[in-house]
């Protein structure tokens with residue numbers, strides 16, 4: 455699968471019996487899974503299943519109400535997002551989280567400022583432009599005037615300023631034209647090849663299966679499937695998403 459000895463590394467991310475809620479609304483029920491180090495794990499499920507909630511809990515944006523969360527073997531349960539970020543966890547959330555009134559380059563620089571020296575920032579800018587040539591062409595364009603796909607790309611470039619150990623991406627390709635999806639997936643593959651573990655929330659199942667080694671399926675806040683991607687055809691995945699299945703561990 456990955457580098458020799460990788461199996462000895464602690465999992466990039468581990469959920470153990472995690473519950474989460476928004477006020478009185480319970481969004482996750484007893485969710486347990488592992489994202490092995492160096493792997494890509496796809497998180498699939500219908501709208502409202504709790505995929506973004508898993509992403510938010512993993513990155514500390516939403517607190518868990520029960521269970522344990524581990525990042526690279528360290529217990530981060532109830533840790534604030536900034537502390538989890540320091541462990542090398544990056545989150546590309548849903549939507550278009552860019553500064554609309556700043557140009558592309560300032561959006562990138564703003565991210566560098568807090569994290570890098572001048573020299574490192576210049577190198578990081580070049581790396582970002584090499585990875586996303588479309589952004590290089592538009593470096594002085596206001597981010598708010600970029601197309602939806604370009605804004606997603608900029609959002610991704612921003613979280614990659616410092617290569618993360620674990621990258622959580624949430625529906626980065628939603629509404630994008632196939633060519634833009636290709637570009638995003640090429641970037642994700644590069645990121646994986648550079649050693650980052652990925653948890654990829656995706657609606658386009660065939661795309662997710664191209665890249666992922668493991669697949670998780672959520673439904674109504676419960677994990678209903680966790681298996682190697684090789685065991686899952688796109689057709690079967692569609693079926694899993696449309697037909698209710700028994701919980702994975704039979705508990706609850």
Ligand SMILES: Nc1ncnc2c1ncn2[C@@H]1O[C@H](COP(=O)(O)OP(=O)(O)OP(=O)(O)O)[C@@H](O)[C@H]1O
Nearest residue numbers: 476479481499500501502503504505506507508548
């Ligand atoms: N801030 C919030 N306040 C209250 N309820 C929320 C909040 N965010 C999400 N929810 C609810 O939690 C449940 C899970 O939402 P979540 O956004 O995690 O689903 P999702 O699988 O990412 O869906 P989608 O595919 O539509 O993005 C939904 O019922 C949603 O309405």
Ligand SMILES: [Mg+2]
Nearest residue numbers: 505506507548
């Ligand atoms: Mg979502």
